[in-house]
Amino acid sequence: MIENGSYEPPSVSDLSSWATEFGLTHPVMADPGIATSWNYISTVDASGSIGLPTLHLIGPGMEVLAVNEGHISASMIEAHLPE
Numbered sequence: 001m002i003e004n005g006s007y008e009p010p011s012v013s014d015l016s017s018w019a020t021e022f023g024l025t026h027p028v029m030a031d032p033g034i035a036t037s038w039n040y041i042s043t044v045d046a047s048g049s050i051g052l053p054t055l056h057l058i059g060p061g062m063e064v065l066a067v068n069e070g071h072i073s074a075s076m077i078e079a080h081l082p083e
Helices: 012-021 074-078
Strands: 052-056 063-070
Touching: 063 074
Parallel strands: none
Antiparallel strands: 052 063
């Protein structure tokens, strides 16, 4: 999450509320200033804009396992779990 509804860096409470609202059970990261997200963004349009929200499923070795504009479902996460 880049910012909260007041355009401020998100608090732990903001992250928790957002995850609850969308039924997320995986950790949600605060990324004020979008510094970390830029490392994983693979599509930027001609104006330099990215699609938001974009969720990244990051593996244990910091590899990008999945990118989705919108919600990453439980089935998408489960598809990347070791057998």
